[in-house]
Amino acid sequence: MLWRRIFAVGIAGALLSSAVPQARAARGAFPQAAASGEAPRVVTDEVGRTVSVPAEVRRIVTLAPNLTEIVYALGLDDRLAGDTNYCDTPPAAKDKPHVGSPVSPSLEAIVALHPDLVLATTSINRRQTVDALARLGIAVYTSDPRTVRGIIVSIARMADLMGAAGRGAALVAQLQARLDALHTRLKDRPTVDVLFVVWEDPLVTIGQNTFIADALRWAGARSVIESKQNYPRVSFEEVVRLEPDYIVLTADHEGAEESEGASLRARPGWSQIRAVEQGHVAVVGSEMDRPSPGLIDAIEQLARELHPDVFGAKTASMSSAAMECACVR
Amino acid sequence: MRPLTPKRVFWICSALLGVLFVMVVISLRMGAYPISVRDIVMTLFNGALGRRDRIPSDFWLVVFGLRLPRIALGILVGAALATSGAGFQALLRNPLADPYVLGVASGAALGAMLSLMFAPQVPGAIQAAAFVGAAATTGVVYFLGRRGGQLDSATLLLAGIISASFLSAAIMFLGTTLSGRDQRGMAFWIMGDLSSPPSLNLHWLFLVLIVAVGSIYTTSSDLNLILTGEQEARHLGVNVSRVKLVVYIAASLLTGLAVSVAGAIGYVGLIVPHVIRMIFGTDYRLLIPASAIGGAIAIVFADTLARTVVAPTELPVGAMTALAGAPVFIYLMRRNVR
Numbered sequence: 059m060l061w062r063r064i065f066a067v068g069i070a071g072a073l074l075s076s077a078v079p080q081a082r083a084a085r086g087a088f089p090q091a092a093a094s095g096e097a098p099r100v101v102t103d104e105v106g107r108t109v110s111v112p113a114e115v116r117r118i119v120t121l122a123p124n125l126t127e128i129v130y131a132l133g134l135d136d137r138l139a140g141d142t143n144y145c146d147t148p149p150a151a152k153d154k155p156h157v158g159s160p161v162s163p164s165l166e167a168i169v170a171l172h173p174d175l176v177l178a179t180t181s182i183n184r185r186q187t188v189d190a191l192a193r194l195g196i197a198v199y200t201s202d203p204r205t206v207r208g209i210i211v212s213i214a215r216m217a218d219l220m221g222a223a224g225r226g227a228a229l230v231a232q233l234q235a236r237l238d239a240l241h242t243r244l245k246d247r248p249t250v251d252v253l254f255v256v257w258e259d260p261l262v263t264i265g266q267n268t269f270i271a272d273a274l275r276w277a278g279a280r281s282v283i284e285s286k287q288n289y290p291r292v293s294f295e296e297v298v299r300l301e302p303d304y305i306v307l308t309a310d311h312e313g314a315e316e317s318e319g320a321s322l323r324a325r326p327g328w329s330q331i332r333a334v335e336q337g338h339v340a341v342v343g344s345e346m347d348r349p350s351p352g353l354i355d356a357i358e359q360l361a362r363e364l365h366p367d368v369f370g371a372k373t374a375s376m377s378s379a380a381m382e383c384a385c386v387r
Numbered sequence: 388m389r390p391l392t393p394k395r396v397f398w399i400c401s402a403l404l405g406v407l408f409v410m411v412v413i414s415l416r417m418g419a420y421p422i423s424v425r426d427i428v429m430t431l432f433n434g435a436l437g438r439r440d441r442i443p444s445d446f447w448l449v450v451f452g453l454r455l456p457r458i459a460l461g462i463l464v465g466a467a468l469a470t471s472g473a474g475f476q477a478l479l480r481n482p483l484a485d486p487y488v489l490g491v492a493s494g495a496a497l498g499a500m501l502s503l504m505f506a507p508q509v510p511g512a513i514q515a516a517a518f519v520g521a522a523a524t525t526g527v528v529y530f531l532g533r534r535g536g537q538l539d540s541a542t543l544l545l546a547g548i549i550s551a552s553f554l555s556a557a558i559m560f561l562g563t564t565l566s567g568r569d570q571r572g573m574a575f576w577i578m579g580d581l582s583s584p585p586s587l588n589l590h591w592l593f594l595v596l597i598v599a600v601g602s603i604y605t606t607s608s609d610l611n612l613i614l615t616g617e618q619e620a621r622h623l624g625v626n627v628s629r630v631k632l633v634v635y636i637a638a639s640l641l642t643g644l645a646v647s648v649a650g651a652i653g654y655v656g657l658i659v660p661h662v663i664r665m666i667f668g669t670d671y672r673l674l675i676p677a678s679a680i681g682g683a684i685a686i687v688f689a690d691t692l693a694r695t696v697v698a699p700t701e702l703p704v705g706a707m708t709a710l711a712g713a714p715v716f717i718y719l720m721r722r723n724v725r
Contacts, residue, residue: 143700158419158700161571162582167419167699169448184572186582194452287563 101219104202104212105180107188111197112174115220119173122160122182125201125216126151127350129177132217132225139171147352165190175199177216181349203349205272206357210234213351233354237276240361243368244278250364252279252340253302253333256347258325262291269349277360279304294327304338304364305331308346308356340364391670399667403680407462410684414458414691419699420449459589460581460648461690461704462683463596465655467645469682470600472656473663473674474638477610478631479529481540483720485657486521486642489543490550492653494524495646496577497554500561514592518643524550525639579652579705581690595644599637600679606630607671614669652705654712655685661719 096113103109117139120126126145129138140155142163157167160182168176168191176198178188183200191198199219201212210230217226254270256262264270265285274281282300283292305322322328322339329335340363345352362369415427422430430446433439439447468486475484475491486492498520502512528550532543562573575582609630612620617627645652659681660674667673689707696702 156699158698162575162701162703164419164694164699164701165453165582166449169445169453170420172445182571184575185569186572186575190582194448 098197099219101199101215103199104215105200107192107198107200109197109199111199111219115174117171117173117175118220119157119168119171119176120145121157121163121176121178121187123147123151124181124203124348124350125177125179126154127348127352128213128216129220131229131351132213132220132222134220134222134225137220139173140168147348163187165194168196169194173197175219177201179203179349201349203269204267205269206237206276206353207272209269209349209353210237212349229351233351236354236358240276240358244361244365247278247365247368250279250304251282251300251302252304252306252364253283253297253300253331254281254306256289258322258328260291261294261297262289264288265290269353270347273346273353273357274306274360277357278365279306279360294330297331302331302333304340305333306340306342306346306360308344309341391668391673396673396676399673400676400680403677403684407680407684407687410687410691411458411462414461414687415450415454417691417695418449418454419694420445422446422449456589457581457690458687459593461686463589463592464581464645464649464652465659465682465684465686466600466679467596467641467682468652468655469659469678469685470603470675471638471641471645472682473660473671473678474603474634474641475525475656476660477614477671478634478638479532479538479543480614481538481543482661483540483544483657483716484547485654486638486645487651487653488551488657488716489525489528489547490554491521491524491528491547491639491642492646492651493551493554493558495521495643496651497558497561498523498643499647500558500573504561504564511591514595514644514647517647518640521643521646522636522639524554525635575703576650578703579650579708580703581649581686581693582701592644592648595640599640599644600675602633602637604672604675606633607675610634610671614671650703650705652686653709654716655682655689655708657719658712658715659685661715 098110098112100108100110116137118129118134118137119140120129120138121142123142123145126138126141127147129135130148130151135150138151138154140157141151142160143156143158144160145151145154145156155167155171157163157171161184165187173196176191176196178198178200180200180202188198188200199216201216203209203212210233213233214223214226214230217223217229252274254264254274256264263283263285264281265283265288266281267286268288271281282302283290283296285292307322322334333339340360342360342363343352343356346356346360412424412427416422416424426446427450430442430450433441434447434451471491472485475486475489476482478484479489486495495517498516498518499513501520502509502516506512528543528546529538531546531550532538534542558573558577562570565573609620609625609627612623612625613627613630621627642656660678663674663677663681667677685708686704689711690704693702693704693707
């Protein structure tokens, strides 16, 4: 009796629910952004998705600060239709229409900007955001920064997609030349063991597969922490045991403007670390944790801090001044 | 209170459906993309007649591509959570029972997460795994919540809280094995999020919803008797263990369904049935359908706020429900103690 009633309700439900999915059937049938005569280009992005991009990209939306920087570095800011609330470099990026935070942007706000191309990155965006945009028929190219060279290749690919292959090649050649020059100067130097501090309390550092770990290598350094996790939490004991030669902080940390880690020494725990006792604290620009052209500036700056004898002693004594420059820029 | 007649159930449910309809219209109107009510009506009208060529493509994208699917998902999740909450409250004879408080939602989340890790491509696997997780957790909490062969209110809640924190720890541990961007997605999903519709077709999920809500509804007269005492119900000819089994399976299914598409959205299953009880009385023949509609109203409302309060950034809808739900929970608990 009970089960028969359940069955009857189920049948009624089936009939009702068949009316619901009408709107759903439309999914996947959205038209591509208005075709501009030429056939769209089909490329594979850095996470293996197939992306169909209009031949002429006029409106770009970026979903992360580093991507906004890349668009500006390529001189394509007139085509930047929108960016995120966090995009502050260069300052002009703050005046662009915003689509929300990189982690949870408003899909509607993105749709409203009619982008020909949306740029995303695995380093801060969610896969769900990219999937949802793709379902709406919007072209999304996802970059996946893992190494410094990878970032440079990625810049070239994005420049090409945005129809600025020439400017991209010039920018990439300049960045690569600077890296090569650095490599020539540092190749016979001993590697400096460093602890890269992402966050002081709790202590969070970088794993071996991040682009920051690779950037350290270009600056003649090596992270003492070997972890497969991207941003592992580590204990002070581990740091004391591994005895890094230098502590590396980025300039956006609290107290970073005070030179030589005086503020770090005042923090409990940190004073036990040998590098802090010796004043071996290097502060680099916050570009260090952004996979953008500015990263090369930060690498050069860190190399000067860690290898003062190669670059002339005067830069070492001016380290805090150099840091100020990085901040201003 | 007036006696409950089928007519009264019908009118109350119709009134609630009217409120839901108004809520849907408001939700359709609000959002980062500005559309007037007139344009929405025009888009819906032409869309319903299949005249897509008369709709500007932006309106089509925003109304049919983004807002309607999201509202439909909200209705699905809200109805599922509120009905399963009402079901658990009857099953465990505890007014504070709720899929979230009891840890059942965390169990479903763990199941869903395991299926995402090991069988990400199998359609329906998330839903099935979430159901298994929810059902297993309900069983464990039910077992742990007994003291001297009797279900004890405080012990049951403690068992639920302990299970929830244990399961959350397990989820966090599994989360460390994911890549950075999947971790972010997972963190958002665990807080309860409607911004990314599932890849599965919604009408299958609505079918499951209607079957499960319907099965609980068919037991509502028996539930009324059971609430006066299991012994008495048995004497009146109610097959208590079978009724409990039906409610147990259906409520777990509903929790698994909601969690698998939208993560763990807390407190809706607790608050909505209580508000319905306060307004319309405790009769389950009204409580079950009214809770389903009320839950849909609550989630559509909460998600509209989540989309708009810090626009263009979006909040997880679970943050909105917890913000409103936690104080109400404390109020109900204190009132209950007195």
